[in-house]
Amino acid sequence: MFPKVLTTNNPSFVPMALSSSSSSLASTLPHDFNPQKLSFLSTLQTCKSIQGLKQIHASSIKTMPSPDTQLTISTRLSALCAQSLPIDPRYALPLLAQLRTPNLPLYNAIIRGLATSNNDSIEGLVVYKQMLSKGIVPDNYTIPFVLKACAESRAVREGEEVHGQAIKMGLASDVYVSNTLMRMYAVCDVIRSARKVFDSSPQRDLVSWTTMIQGYVKMGFAREGVGLFFEMCGENLQADGMTLVIVLSACARLGDLRLGRKLHRYVIRNSNVNLDVFVGNALVDMYLKCGDANFARKVFQEMPIKNVVSWNSMISGLAQKGEFKESLYMFRKMQRLGVKPDDVTLVAVLNSCANLGVLELGKWVHAYLDRNQIRADGFIGNALVDMYAKCGSIDQACWVFQAMNRKDVYSYTAMIVGLAMHGQGGKALDLFSEMPKMGIEPDEVTFVGVLTACSHVGLVEEGRKYFEDMSTIYNLRPQLEHYGCMVDLLGRAGLINEAEEFIRNMPIEPDAFVLGALLGACKIHGKVELGESVMKKIEKIEPRKDGAYVLMSNIYSSANRWRDSLKLRKAMKERNLEKTPGCSSIELDGVIHEFQKGDKSHPKTKEIYKLLDGSRAI
DNA sequence: TTAGGGTTAG
Numbered sequence: 001m002f003p004k005v006l007t008t009n010n011p012s013f014v015p016m017a018l019s020s021s022s023s024s025l026a027s028t029l030p031h032d033f034n035p036q037k038l039s040f041l042s043t044l045q046t047c048k049s050i051q052g053l054k055q056i057h058a059s060s061i062k063t064m065p066s067p068d069t070q071l072t073i074s075t076r077l078s079a080l081c082a083q084s085l086p087i088d089p090r091y092a093l094p095l096l097a098q099l100r101t102p103n104l105p106l107y108n109a110i111i112r113g114l115a116t117s118n119n120d121s122i123e124g125l126v127v128y129k130q131m132l133s134k135g136i137v138p139d140n141y142t143i144p145f146v147l148k149a150c151a152e153s154r155a156v157r158e159g160e161e162v163h164g165q166a167i168k169m170g171l172a173s174d175v176y177v178s179n180t181l182m183r184m185y186a187v188c189d190v191i192r193s194a195r196k197v198f199d200s201s202p203q204r205d206l207v208s209w210t211t212m213i214q215g216y217v218k219m220g221f222a223r224e225g226v227g228l229f230f231e232m233c234g235e236n237l238q239a240d241g242m243t244l245v246i247v248l249s250a251c252a253r254l255g256d257l258r259l260g261r262k263l264h265r266y267v268i269r270n271s272n273v274n275l276d277v278f279v280g281n282a283l284v285d286m287y288l289k290c291g292d293a294n295f296a297r298k299v300f301q302e303m304p305i306k307n308v309v310s311w312n313s314m315i316s317g318l319a320q321k322g323e324f325k326e327s328l329y330m331f332r333k334m335q336r337l338g339v340k341p342d343d344v345t346l347v348a349v350l351n352s353c354a355n356l357g358v359l360e361l362g363k364w365v366h367a368y369l370d371r372n373q374i375r376a377d378g379f380i381g382n383a384l385v386d387m388y389a390k391c392g393s394i395d396q397a398c399w400v401f402q403a404m405n406r407k408d409v410y411s412y413t414a415m416i417v418g419l420a421m422h423g424q425g426g427k428a429l430d431l432f433s434e435m436p437k438m439g440i441e442p443d444e445v446t447f448v449g450v451l452t453a454c455s456h457v458g459l460v461e462e463g464r465k466y467f468e469d470m471s472t473i474y475n476l477r478p479q480l481e482h483y484g485c486m487v488d489l490l491g492r493a494g495l496i497n498e499a500e501e502f503i504r505n506m507p508i509e510p511d512a513f514v515l516g517a518l519l520g521a522c523k524i525h526g527k528v529e530l531g532e533s534v535m536k537k538i539e540k541i542e543p544r545k546d547g548a549y550v551l552m553s554n555i556y557s558s559a560n561r562w563r564d565s566l567k568l569r570k571a572m573k574e575r576n577l578e579k580t581p582g583c584s585s586i587e588l589d590g591v592i593h594e595f596q597k598g599d600k601s602h603p604k605t606k607e608i609y610k611l612l613d614g615s616r617a618i
Numbered sequence: 619t620t621a622g623g624g625t626t627a628g
């Protein structure tokens with residue numbers, strides 16, 4: 001049942017001190033230390049540091065090899081180890097092998113040390129198993145440590161076994177045990193079991209409620225988490241900052257501003273909640289996700305202490321709201337104040353750069369990564385690929401993508417969509433065919449890229465097949481975007497009737513984008529009457545869709561129906577439907593300047609022209 | 619010697 005990763009006689013666990021020469025350690029021994037004297041044991045008793053004891057231990061192995069003396073030393077050492085938590089299991093484990101009598105505190109200390117280590121948590125279970133095999137009975141300290149090890153290593157089956165043992169030993173009613181049980185189940189995504197433990201706990205404290213609430217929120221049941229919070233309030237239990245951070249994050253997920261304001265009032269009124277940097281960050285994040293960027297700014301400005309997460313919440317929150325310029329402005333401010341950005345900051349900044357087309361700042365982030373020896377991998381690598389692709393540097397995007405060690409579905413998708421947008425459909429499809437070999441499953445967005453690639457290259461049959469494969473092979477339900485891509489694919493290829501038929505057979509109502517794709521096909525192939533009927537449908541669904549009016553007016557003018565074209569433009573004006581102007585932005589001296597098509601009003605226009613060498617129109 | 623916290627891409 002328990003994985004055999006570690007054994008106490010594993011040579012890798014021989015303590016450093018034991019393999020070192022005793023002469024090099026002699027200088028740090030107590031000055032009156034003489035292992036040959038009878039006072040040796042009393043020296044040992046008065047030695048308070050593990051380091052000193054380790055040295056005595058190492059020295060005594062050579063000078064006093066008597067088993068009894070060794071045992072005395074080991075016992076004393078183990079007691080000290082158990083007192084200084086967490087301990088290095090690599091040193092403490094061999095001691096266990098030397099002890100004649102079982103030592104529960106030392107086992108507890110070792111299991112805790114392993115459970116809290118990043119890579120060795122599963123070994124905590126192995127040591128626990130060894131402990132049981134030696135007939136040592138765990139106590140109310142052991143079980144939480146073992147359960148923590150289970151949670152960290154996602155070992156739910158082992159956790160269930162420990163649960164059973166805790167019940168048998170009468171430890172399951174201990175509030176620490178039940179709380180760690182809940183956490184173990186919640187971390188392992190077994191929310192029902194967590195709830196069962198919660199419901200059956202004879203004693204529930206704030207940690208019990210908070211753990212259960214967090215379990216719900218992490219599993220995506222934010223509403224249930226919030227519900228439990230109010231249930232807790234109903235039992236007259238006062239929440240603290242930790243609880244509020246979790247409930248605020250649930251509220252952010254729900255995007256419920258009313259609830260968010262209610263929670264903010266709770267924070268202000270409740271003396272139990274300390275408005276520290278954690279609660280402040282959670283409030284900023286909540287306000288942004290609930291759509292009140294101004295209040296988020298206010299909370300942010302009033303925070304007496306901010307950390308990098310506070311800045312990240314603002315920068316990424318604004319970017320998620322589509323306020324990319326504001327997001328970059330925040331980043332500039334953060335830099336001016338000398339706050340060091342982290343991965344999260346840079347991902348958000350790259351995202352804003354990608355959406356604004358600000359290549360220069362994007363390049364700066366890339367150079368920053370190089371300067372700080374941060375590998376462009378994972379989240380950062382994906383954001384960099386996306387930024388380069390969206391800013392028109394598809395070759396740079398490919399270069400970053402190729403250099404990445406850890407590629408996932410997001411990396412492939414960013415690259416496929418980028419290539420498709422740049423008219424390199426063939427390369428995009430080649431990359432898609434590479435995904436199964438790399439063991440990476442495509443998702444819905446990958447297929448948007450794949451279908452766009454087919455559409456741009458005119459691969460009708462391939463496009464049809466990929467569309468079919470979505471549901472038959474990959475178990476993905478096509479969304480409106482995919483239907484839009486298919487209509488575009490068929491329409492561009494001149495298969496207008498089939499495109500119409502395709503729309504008629506859609507299992508979901510077509511939106512303005514799907515119909516817009518058909519309208520685009522009418523423009524390419526000069527289908528005026530069909531265009532008119534499609535336009536009528538679009539007007540019904542989205543009466544203010546300016547792009548469709550412009551397209552229809554162009555269909556008229558292409559067919560030399562100038563009067564109709566002008567009539568439509570006039571109707572647009574009457575309805576106050578101005579065509580959304582083309583827009584570009586440029587960074588100059590660290591400031592993002594946005595220009596609309598034909599706009600020469602910006603005071604920096606002349607400078608920009610000079611910068612662009614007059615070769616590109618703004 | 620024991621349990622619960624925020625920000626991350628198409």
